Amino acid sequence: MTVLHDSNAFKANAATALHDASLQEALAIAREHSIPTRARAIERLPEFERLRNSGRDLKNHVIAHLDQYLLQFEQSVVARGGHVHWCPDAGSARARVLEICRSVDARTVTKGKSMIGEEIGINAFLEANGIEPIETDLGEYIIQLRRETPSHIIGPALHVTQAQVEETFRKSHDGLDPARNLDDPAALMAEARAHLREGFLKADVGITGANFLIADEGASVIVTNEGNGDLTQTLPRIHIVLASIEKVVPDMHDAMTLLRLLPRSGTGQELAVYVTFSAGPRRAADLDGPGEYHVILLDNGRSAYLGTEFEEMLRCIRCGACLDHCPVYHSVGGHAYGWVYSGPIGSLLNPALNGIENAKPLPHASTLCGRCESVCPMRIPIPKMLRHWREREFAGAIAPMPERRLIRLWAFFARRPWLYRLAARLAARGLHLLARGQGRLKSAPFAAGWTRHRDLPAPQGRTFQEQWRARS
Amino acid sequence: MTSQPSSKVDTVALFVTCLVDLFRPSIGFAAVKLLEDAGCQVVVPPGQTCCGQPAYNSGDRESAMAIAQGTILALEAHPAIVVPSGSCAGMLKRHYPELLADDMNWGPRARSLADRVFELTQYLAARGLRIDAQVAARATYHDSCSSLREMQVKEAPRDLISQVRELSLAEMAETEACCGFGGTFCVKFPDVSDAMAQRKVDCIRATGADLLLAGDLGCLLNLAGKLKRAGSTIAVRHVAEVLAGMTAQPAIGESGTGDSRMGDSGVGGK
């Protein structure tokens, strides 16, 4: 599948995705797996709804004291011998990472899964500067070999079928015996494990993301299932953490609240296999661990949304539940969204971080069905904020002119009941006549989008108001 | 949360909704009959047009606010407002207060109205209406997203449907999934909408039902259009028509005089 890096091309991307048989197969497998898995996990924890409230309130508290907690985090990291790098944008974050890598003449960098890494395009940048980045999360590794971007926040290779993984490994792994049987997932995983072990042992720098940053301890937290993040950060000389500013929480107890929400929402697990808290470089007597610990603290446009109608999107903990439950995502997958983030949260984040002019269709690519909000562990009112983006587009005249005119014209009638009743009568009669007694229209030039795939049921002929008036 | 309708309230205002008014007035008359059966006197305030969702969901907040004010003006004198659509009820109940929150005058009026807005089946079930209808069919019920998530309506239509004689209800899989209508979404993104509708139709067909019911005409027009295009014989109706036993009109998207498979002769009613 070609990777499309254009959110404005959502419609074309979606059309391609809808006709991609292997993508549709992968999406169906994911859909049938993730929805019941999450539901079972939540059923087992009676406190889950209260925990959601607690998670929401916690993040609201943090967002209202963000400067304070970030400063506290920095102080705590420094006190433990680590470094914090404040990076206002992607460019400064990339430059800092490179500087740190160069300080030890790094040739190979292992990477744990990091959406911030994707957001700032760190892999391409390191490669261009002669440093080999090796993704170690199995899904990220697969898409790195395929030169693709992630199609899901927590399952980056969700769009890749098993057969495609085999094809990819055969193409990329030098020395892989062509006779070797790789037609089951376990064999594929064993192959990746063996291949990546070498990478872990030779890397000079390990880069991970962070699910949370803990202000009072100066610790970063990663939540994984594979253990790749831990090998990434334990074995090399330097551990670099890529984190955005909204990841900070006050203390360890707050992290526990989020930990009880994140895996249940994301993978339907009671807890992920590995939750790792890391504070600073290795201690004097430690037998292993990195000698240096750096945290890249990335803003990249987020702070501009503090104190705005979009602020609540900063509560997101990137669990992916909104993607897993979104009927649009189920139809087109993640790449159609054209950038790093996809699904409902992507339709909020991509316009926010990349500019609305670069993501115009995304806020509209939703029926506002609200299922995302109903499963969001942080209770982010996603439909409400999608509507806010539509409002900004409408107010800023970014919305297409014919559409604006049509809405305004309709609103002109809707605000004048007598005129509206008259127009409705005419429409009811006209459409009824057009249907010629068939009860429906097979095609209608004024509603081509509708009749491309479905008939248009015809009005019964007279409006309710008309008949009601005649009756009383 | 939803306030309970008082059993003493005798006058209810019907907010017909623009789709019912234009496409299928028979739903409005079925709603009137059911409300009268429940002991209410029904008025249809003349100042009503549309709830304003097309503007609101297109980002035209200004028009949406103006329409909301007009609707509040038309309805606020009445002790209860009943809507045969979860989507429009949700607009009045959840979104008007938010739209007008910052307005000193309209904010409190929007909140006061919201407290008295009910989706039709929710209102009927809360009033304890006993359904007296007979429709021989195997039905399945589609929950509209707004009914389910904005109005918290899930059991009410099922409780009422279960009282219809000779009708059995077969639940479809994925009841919480959207049908792909989404107002202007279905014309802006017709292919994506179609993929969603197709999955919904697959779930509907898998039940073996010959009758599809829902409480929202938007979803019904979408699903009827999709089913009829594929040549399906599944009849599509608003739940109010069946609860009222008013199935003489052809089902949605069909011609002729009623669906013979639905036993018009056996229609009950008071």
Place this chain on the structure above:
Amino acid sequence: MLAGIRAGMARQADRRRGAPPPAKPIPVIPARATAPGIDVVDLFHRQVLEAKATLEVVASRSDVPAAVARYLTARNAPAQIRLAPDRRIADLPWANAPLLETATGRSHGMDATSVTPAVAAVAETGTLVLQSSAETPTTLHFLPDHHVVVIGRDQIVGTYEQALARIVRDADGGLPRTINFVTGPSRSGDIGKVLLMGAHGPKHLHVILVDEAL
């Protein structure tokens, strides 16, 4: 950058119109591990198995070496084991299992099996709480194929919070460099959503629960 964040704080204050900023909520602790009458040992046992780890209960410390040997034999694993240089592990009577070849220290990726202690074990989700130190290197938790964790009955607590309290109690000068919460063996569902054990970390996680204090 901080100025941009502070400008956001100012916008927030304007929007609040004099109302106080949102306060920190009171944490919600699940009752499953705290309700009266809960047997945390039993709950831990069940949750560990659900996380696809294995568990054996032994009566005393002196039974541990034989239990490790049995575990390895049953899985056809090599008899070489890497011990955490922690006295709770290193001082076990390994001579009781003469076929085992023991070494201590960190791992460099050549060890098939490690044996380590834990700070605590959490019943809530069957989670082992491990920490880095001079005696408990982190590499032992991730590099070997088999990770055997030996815990005493008194180390089992109900919740994460209770486990954290143990760490804080034992720590001088704040948290260790690394704390690992481990719930079952390594796994991935990235290939076709099929859940497979042993992605990068240990393929097998085995808990030996000693029915006395370690």
